[in-house]
Amino acid sequence: MIKVNSLRVDYEELTAVRDLSFEVKEGQIYGLVGPNGAGKTTTIKALAGLLEPTYGEILINNIDPETHPREAQKYIGYMPDFAPVYNNLTAWEYLDVFAAAYLIEKKERPAKIKYWIDKVKLSEKAKVYIRELSRGMKQRLVLAKTLLPNPKVLLLDEPASGLDPIARKDLRDILKEISQDGKTIIISSHILSELSDFCNAVGIMEKGKMVVSGSLQEIRSRIKSKGLMIVRLAEHNEDQSLKLFNILNNSTQISGLQKISDIEIRASFLGDAKEAAWLLAQLVKQNILIAEFNVKQDNVEDIFFKIGAHEVS
Amino acid sequence: MLNLANNALFIRNWRERMRFSTVVSYLLILTLLIVIIIVNAQINYRYSEGGNIQGHSYPSYSQETHQPWYQKALIDLCALQAVVILLFGVFSGYKMAENDKINGTLDFHRSSPTPSYIQTIGIVFGSTVLEWVCFSAIFLVLICFSFIYKISILAILQFEVSLVFCAVFYHIFAVLIGITSNSHDNRRSTARAFILIYFVSMLFSSSNLSFLYHMTWIPPFEQLKLNIGENIANLNYRYGISSLQLYELKYMMFGFKVNSLILQIIVLIPMIALGFEGINRKITSSEHAIVTKGQSLMTLLFMLFMFLGSALSAVLLGIDTLNSQQYHSGFAGLNILPILIIALGILGSIIVTPTKLSFSKGLSKANKSGVIGINWEDEHSSNCYWLLMFCFISSVMFIFYGIIYKATLKETIISLIISLSYPVFFASIYEWFRFGKFYNKPIILFCIIFILWVIMPYLGSIIAPLFINMGYKNYFLAFSPFSGAVFAISAIQDKNFSIIETLPVLQVVIITTFAAWLLAYVRRMEITKDILGKKNISNIK
Structure with a gap:
């Protein structure tokens, strides 16, 4: 247009x-x-x-x-x-x-x-x-x-x-x-x-x-922007926690896994919404009880601050 | 085209200015003024007839003894009408147009699909709508007067039509000044606009040449007074020429006596069209020059042609010759022509000379469309070809004048060279300056011009007593167009004016003009090389 x-x-x-x-x-x-x-x-x-x-x-x-x-x-x-x-x-x-x-x-x-x-x-x-x-x-x-x-x-x-x-x-x-x-x-x-x-x-x-x-x-x-993935289990369960960690660890789109607590894991996510949905499906398939599955992508503000020196003409 | 009810800018102005309370208060004031005028005329009439009212003695007014009170009232009402439509109309036109420009609302109209000429009509007639309503109200009173007191309706109609043309002309120029205004200081810019409009019109109204005289509001009044039978014999008497000859000259063109209204229409319509086109261009893009190079040349041609018509009339009436006794008559085309050419040339070059940015834009566009140079008529182009055309038109007209006044070829050519050199010098130096890196410091140009046009001639007058040979003084005087115009006039008119006196002037003007032209040429070439030499024009440093 x-x-x-x-x-x-x-x-x-x-x-x-x-x-x-x-x-x-x-x-x-x-x-x-x-x-x-x-x-x-x-x-x-x-x-x-x-x-x-x-x-x-x-x-x-x-x-x-x-x-x-x-x-x-x-x-x-x-x-x-x-x-x-x-x-x-x-x-x-x-x-x-x-x-x-x-x-x-x-x-x-x-x-x-x-x-x-x-x-x-x-x-x-x-x-x-x-x-x-x-x-x-x-x-x-x-x-x-x-x-x-x-x-x-x-x-x-x-x-x-x-x-x-x-x-x-x-x-x-x-x-x-x-x-x-x-x-x-x-x-x-x-x-x-x-x-x-x-x-x-x-x-x-x-x-x-x-x-x-x-x-x-x-x-x-283009700027290799990484989203923040937050996964929270419904309850503390060692077995589910391990399964979750392994699935996320094996994904090529995920890096920098961090165990925040017994029920919460955070990681950097490189994929798009489709890939996030696929990952969630894998977790559900393994009968892991997920309370929260959130991928926070870089918004305009984040992108702006990641790029350039912000000088005026 | 004149569907004003659907014209956005007209509707805006109409709504803002035609509120019920505003209209009523205007009409009330108008009614009061009309009553005062009528009462005043009746009292004056009684004074002149009776000489004694309410037991007091008053001097009788000899000029009014033969004029019935209703004639005086009619003339005063016409004057009121002129004040309303011309003075207040110009004020409103300027103000409303300036508001639209400064507030940024004009940009909304610009970015709308309404054709710009419709917007021009809307802004010109809309901004003055209240004054037109008052004008119409007074017109109705005048018509009633003509019926009641058996005054010729044709006399009033001629005045009205003449005033309408005059008003449209002044309104258009007021709006044009308004929409080109960049000032946020409204009071100062309004004052500037008024001084400009009224100074120029007062200057023209004192001229006896029909072309300039009919650009003012005086002719409609003169004709009205004449048509209703007032004696106009007490016109200005000057330069030993009879008032009748002066009067005739104002209404002649190429030796023919022309009806005032027709003459006014002939003079004003092209000027109205020019102003209309100026507004149109400014609405289309605020970056456009008011006139194109072609339009400015057409205007020059028209002005010189009409001027020729006025001057020829003076020659045919026998009040403008090379006869030394009538040398100071003040009407002579030969007196005014060099001044007119110098003034129009300088003014024209200010309008048509682009800035470096504009010139660069033109070059880039020409380059984009696969053309090497910019079309000379394009507003982005250098003033070089415009100057050539200006010199050609001026020369042709100058030679005509030379023939009319029976000047020799040598005198004509010397006078022509002197007259043309100043606009060429100024246009070249102006372009050189505008294309240079100090273009945003006009004080520098002002200083250069001030030294050349004021300081140098002043030095000349100081050192004059030191030299017996007056030629040395002339070297200094030649820098200024003011003294240059005097040399140009003397060269063609004064038989005693020797070549020795003009030689230093010719030497100075030719050398300085060529030098200025060369400076402008070099700078033009530098920019052209810079722009066309880059592969990626959009990224020029």
């Missing part, structure tokens, strides 16, 4: 993005991660057609936004890191203005506005002037505006910046919900825990360059 090839974006004073290439498949939720100043906002603005690249190619659904901006923009919903609003309009009026901008038929507008204003939990504030809304509400309103034309591609630049924990959770829930509609989402953030829950692909940027990009599984295997 989105292809970026050798992208370079310069400002007068600095090169914000340099030789950037990555691909986001349809339906993927792609987290663009990096420290402040890594070039995330510039990349998203270039994807939205708001910045002219110095060099390189961007394709949104095989359309180049630089040469065919109007065609490309039919697919794009863009939300910046701050909430640009018209303070002297009401929330409903604001959405109505952008419904017109997105060429939504006049008769369809009220239903669509109502749907999205309900979705972002602002129905009670529909007739309130935007200047009277809190920052979190404004952010949700801008999200509703972004979703209004039902774009196939969402470009969200730090959507939760400045939100309180409750508003952040609400936003996360909304994004999770819309991600299930098959939308392609690029979401940038430097708050890594935000992305961990729902991103299935990630690109880590540093100094305007892409350090690593791909699905979480690909990246985990």
Whole structure:
């Protein structure tokens, strides 16, 4: 759905993005991660057609936004890191203005506005002037505006910046919900825990360059990321404990076995979910009474800290 | 295209500005002002007729004795209408456009599928919608006046149409300044915009040349007064030329007397189109220059052509010749043309010269698409070819002027070389600077220009008494376009102006212009070599 090839974006004073290439498949939720100043906002603005690249190619659904901006923009919903609003309009009026901008038929507008204003939990504030809304509400309103034309591609630049924990959770829930509609989402953030829950692909940027990009599984295997396996027996039983130790010890995907207590074993796990399920089946087959079987994979935050020096451009 | 009810930017402005309470309060203030104007006109009328009201003696107003009160009220109402639509309209246009730009909401419109020209219409007419409503309300009062007091409806309609064109022209430029604003200090940027718009328009309104004069709001008033029968004989009287000749000159083009409204439309429509295109380009991409190189050249051609039309009219009226007695008439194309060419050239080069980054982008793109150089018309290209075209157009027009004023070929060529050298010098030095590593320190360029244009001529005037030969002084004066324009005018007009005086000027301008051009050329080549020499352009250090 989105292809970026050798992208370079310069400002007068600095090169914000340099030789950037990555691909986001349809339906993927792609987290663009990096420290402040890594070039995330510039990349998203270039994807939205708001910045002219110095060099390189961007394709949104095989359309180049630089040469065919109007065609490309039919697919794009863009939300910046701050909430640009018209303070002297009401929330409903604001959405109505952008419904017109997105060429939504006049008769369809009220239903669509109502749907999205309900979705972002602002129905009670529909007739309130935007200047009277809190920052979190404004952010949700801008999200509703972004979703209004039902774009196939969402470009969200730090959507939760400045939100309180409750508003952040609400936003996360909304994004999770819309991600299930098959939308392609690029979401940038430097708050890594935000992305961990729902991103299935990630690109880590540093100094305007892409350090690593791909699905979480690909990246985990590329950086030889080990998951933490925790197995807990239902009760203390020497025989079962020995069996468990032997099975785990014989597995090629497991290393660094540690006996934490008489009933708990921890180890590093290199395999994927399928291999973990197979291992569990083996344990059950041997009549070992398992109380807990947990494989904790590296999340976005863990991967980010395992990679790179985290410098800005 | 004009489906304003579905135009997002129009709807936004409409909603923000047309709240019931706002409209009612505006209309109430307007009604009060209209009442004050009518009452004031009636009182003035009584003063002039009776000379005594409520037992007091007042001096009679001789100019108003022949003017009925309703005519005075009508003119004052028209003035109110002009103030509302021009002054407040420009203010609102600028303010609303600037808000959209600074708040970042314009980016949302940019990234929407609405065509940019629809957005342009929305922002221009939406931002001034309340002023247009007030304009319409006053228009209704004027129509009622015309019916009640039997004033020619055509006179009012001509004024209205003329004012509409004028207002659209000013609104477009106010919006254009608004959406190019980068300042977060609203008060300072608003003040700057106002000073710019009103300084330029006041400057033009004092001109007697029809082309410049019809870019202002004065002609509609002059025509209105004339159409309702007011005496316009007391126009400015200056330079020993009759006021009638002055008046005629303002309404002539290529020697033909043209209806004021038509002349205004001829002058304003291309300028409105240019401003509209500027907004359109800025909405499409904030990084775009306001005009393309081709558009700037077309504008130059149009301006010089219209200027030729105005100047020719002055010649045909016999108020602009090489006759030394009328040398200071102030209308002469030959007086103004060198100044106009120098000013337009410098202004144009500021608009069309790319930055190093923009030039590099253009080269990379051209390289990507398999072309070696950038198309000269592309906004990323060097100003070099633009300058060539500028010199060509200016030369053709200059030669026309030379023929009209019966100047010799030698005089024309010397004057032309001097006039063109300053824009070429400035454009080259500007490009050299913009492509260099100190491009973000404009103070350096300012210092260079200040030394050349101010300090050097000043030194010339200091050392002048030390030399009997005035030619030495001219070497210093030649650096400045201000004194250069005087030399250019003298070279073509003053028969007593000797070649000895222009020779140092010619030597200086030719050498400095060539040196500046060479500097720009070398820097251009360095960047071209750097960009095209890299295999992976995206990764240039």
